[in-house]
Amino acid sequence: MSVSEVLALFVHFASLSMLTTGGAIALASDMHRYVVEQHGYLTHTQFINSIALAQASPGPNILFVTVMGWQAAGLRGALATTLGLSLPAFIYPFVVSRLGRRAQFQRALKALQRGLGPVAVGLMISTCFLLAREAPGAGKGVAIIAASFGILSLTRFPPVLVILAAGAVGATLDWS
Amino acid sequence: MSDDCTKEAGPPPSSALELFLAFGGLSLQSFGGAITYIERTIVQKKRWLGAKEFVGLYALSQVLPGPTGVSFCVLLGDRFFGCRGALAAVTGFLLVPAVLVLSIASLFQQYQHVPCVQGALHGMGAASVGLIMSTAARMARALLGYRIAMIVVALTFCAVGLLRTPVQLVVLTLGTASVCIAWRSDAL
Numbered sequence: 001m002s003v004s005e006v007l008a009l010f011v012h013f014a015s016l017s018m019l020t021t022g023g024a025i026a027l028a029s030d031m032h033r034y035v036v037e038q039h040g041y042l043t044h045t046q047f048i049n050s051i052a053l054a055q056a057s058p059g060p061n062i063l064f065v066t067v068m069g070w071q072a073a074g075l076r077g078a079l080a081t082t083l084g085l086s087l088p089a090f091i092y093p094f095v096v097s098r099l100g101r102r103a104q105f106q107r108a109l110k111a112l113q114r115g116l117g118p119v120a121v122g123l124m125i126s127t128c129f130l131l132a133r134e135a136p137g138a139g140k141g142v143a144i145i146a147a148s149f150g151i152l153s154l155t156r157f158p159p160v161l162v163i164l165a166a167g168a169v170g171a172t173l174d175w176s
Numbered sequence: 177m178s179d180d181c182t183k184e185a186g187p188p189p190s191s192a193l194e195l196f197l198a199f200g201g202l203s204l205q206s207f208g209g210a211i212t213y214i215e216r217t218i219v220q221k222k223r224w225l226g227a228k229e230f231v232g233l234y235a236l237s238q239v240l241p242g243p244t245g246v247s248f249c250v251l252l253g254d255r256f257f258g259c260r261g262a263l264a265a266v267t268g269f270l271l272v273p274a275v276l277v278l279s280i281a282s283l284f285q286q287y288q289h290v291p292c293v294q295g296a297l298h299g300m301g302a303a304s305v306g307l308i309m310s311t312a313a314r315m316a317r318a319l320l321g322y323r324i325a326m327i328v329v330a331l332t333f334c335a336v337g338l339l340r341t342p343v344q345l346v347v348l349t350l351g352t353a354s355v356c357i358a359w360r361s362d363a364l
Contacts, residue, residue, distance in 0.1 A: 019347040021241050022315070025308055029336055030343040037340075052300035053281050055307065059203050059273025060210050060245045066274050067281050078278065082270065088242030090262070093250040096236065108359070113239045115355030117315075118325040119347060122332020124312035129337045131305045141302045148306030153313060160207035163303040170299015171292040 001041065001073040006080045009041075009072070013065065013084030021113070022120025024062040024085055025051075029126040031068070041072035044134055051131075056163045062086075137175040144169065186223035192257045192264035198222060199249060199268030204276070210245045210269075218252065225252070245269060328354045 001009075012034055016027045028051065035041045042050075050071060054064035062085060069081030099105050135141030148162050189195050198217055206213040211234070219230045237247035249269045253261030287293045319325040331350055335341040 015344055017242050019241060019344055019351065021239060023311075024243055025311075027343060033340055033342070048301040048304075049284070049297050050281075052297055052304045053284060054277055055304045056300055057273065057277040057280055058205060058207055059277060060206065060243070060269065062243045062245070063270070063274055063277050066270075067277060070278055070281065071285075078274070082274070086243060086246045086266070086270070088240070089237075089246035089250050089266075092240040092242060093237070093247055093254065093262075096240065097251070097254065109236075109239050111355050111359035115358035116241075116347075116351055118319055118322075118328035118354060119332050119351045121312065121315045121319060122329040123336060123343065124308070124315060125329070125333045126337030128305065128309045128312050129333070131308070135302060135305070136298050141298060144299055144302035145306045145309070148303040149309045149313075150306075152307055152310040158207065159307050163300050163307065166303030167296040167300040170302070171296040173295055173299070175291075175295050175298050 001077065005039075006073055006076050009035075009069070009077065010080040010084040013081050014087040017085045018088045020120060020123065021116045022123070024065060026120050026123035026127060028064075029123065029130045031065070032130055035068065035072065041077075042068065045136075046071050048131065048134075052163070052167075056160060056167065137173065140173055140175065184223075185226040185229065188256050189222070189224055192253075192260050195253055195256065195261055196264040196268040199265045200272035201268075203269045203273045214245070214248065224256070324354075324357060 013031070016030055017024070020027060032044075032047055036044055036047050047068065050067040051064045054061060054067055057063070062082075065081040065085050066078045069077035069079070071077070073080070096109075132142070132145055135145055144166050148166055151157055151162055152159060189198070202213040202217040203210065214234075215230060218224050219227055225233065233251050234244075234248060237244050237251055240247050246266055246269065249265035250262040253263065253265035255261070257264070284293060284297065288297070316329065319329060328350060332346060335346045335350070336343055
């Protein structure tokens with residue numbers, strides 16, 4: 001990847017993150033469009049692997065973009081995606097703490113939260129749709145998705161244990 | 177629980193280095209969302225924030241665009257040591273676990289041609305999708321019964337999930353409209 005491509009990656013991730021609330025994973029469907037479909041920096045499998053590895057490791061979930069960038073372009077790729085995604089966190093909090101507690105401003109924050117909430121949910125569903133549609137292994141992937149969805153929705157089982165268990169099950173299956 | 181709500185803040189952190197170490201430590205313990213670990217370290221162990229202040233600051237970092245955990249690091253670090261504090265907290269929060277996750281990733285990459293390693297990744301990937309779905313379902317349930325919100329959810333999904341429209345475009349049009357509606361209905 002050339003320097004200008006790395007810069008474009010940074011700008012793309014920053015512009016995604018700048019506009020949305022509700023978590024980085026909601027943006028995965030658009031990241032997939034840019035990184036896999038448009039530019040081919042990663043294969044679909046590498047993309048999913050980034051999410052899986054970050055979920056199974058300790059640390060904030062947004063580190064899946066670090067793995068993604070690293071797989072695409074090494075250290076500078078990792079910096080581009082991670083710093084791009086984090087950039088708004090370095091801007092908005094400073095603005096907010098300087099603007100203070102004006103009533104009008106508090107109302108704007110509330111409108112922002114209530115207005116962007118449904119957009120975030122729509123983005124999350126888009127991400128699920130994209131990832132589930134291309135599940136590997138002719139039915140095996142779908143079966144694991146359904147099982148883990150059921151367990152995590154109905155019980156209070158720690159997610160990381162479910163993911164590690166699914167890894168153990170996956171290692172014994174024939175995926176070809 | 178009522179005991180937690182009355183919890184007052186103790187003395188502030190002594191240095192930016194202490195912030196860095198605290199956030200690095202809590203980040204390395206956190207699986208599946210850092211909020212529990214942030215609260216445990218910042219409110220219960222270090223007592224840098226009272227329980228009420230914590231809720232306020234955390235809610236603010238959730239509302240603001242950008243990753244919630246990072247926004248919280250900036251807000252807290254800035255409160256104690258300005259820009260230097262913000263940088264120390266964020267670096268601890270991101271850098272320490274990033275090194276770990278990249279080491280794990282490179283290990284997997286080295287052995288990815290081994291069938292059972294690829295199989296394990298397939299399994300973990302599928303379970304991650306299940307996890308994301310359960311989060312999406314929980315978020316969606318909170319909006320049930322709000323007709324306008326449901327319409328916005330459906331339109332966002334059609335635009336981004338089905339038509340692959342860039343998210344920026346969708347937020348600037350549909351998102352702006354949705355925020356305006358929320359602003360006006362709040363005024364009434």
